[in-house]
Amino acid sequence: GDWDTGAVRNMLSMFSRATSFNHPIGGWETQGVESFENMFGGATSFNQNIGSWTINATSGYIDTNYNSVFEGVKLCIENYDSIVIGWALQLEHEGIFEDSYFNGGLSKYSDASLEARNLITIKGFIIVDGGLDVDGSNACDVVLFLEDESNAKLLSFYPNPTTENI
DSSP: OOOOOTTOOBOTTTTTTOTTOOOOOTTOOOTTOOBOTTTTTTOTTOOOOOTTSOOSGGGSOOOOEETTTTTTOOOOHHHHHHHHHHHHHHHTTSOOOTTEEEEOTTOOBOGGGHHHHHHHHHTTEEEESSOBOSSOTTOOOEEEOOSSGGGOEEEOOOOOTTTOOO
């Protein structure tokens, strides 16, 4: 996650089909990026929150074709909601992007991001994703990254069957 991406202009297919990539990269500087197209297409293990990435046109760049950005990827609901909300906040003061596509892959959203998702569609984006998560089945697992990320441990927390609380 500590890569210097400040000078990167094109992330086209950067992690496409990288089936074992799932590192926290939410802190990357993306203000100068012109294309995110197919960046994570087929990267089936990727499940991180990149909602803080700069994707708006304030830098003079915008690639409104996110058609394959998460194609085939299933982000957990918390990460997908964070991305939708974070990106909607950036697009709030932008113009209309006609016939623009955003592919959220198999990811599902919750009621928490519904207003943000609606704003993105009002701005002209057509969103393709897994739809509304009505049963809460897409909750995030907890991943602990140690100093040596090769020893990451995956922990799953399940709701208490009597109280439905974790």
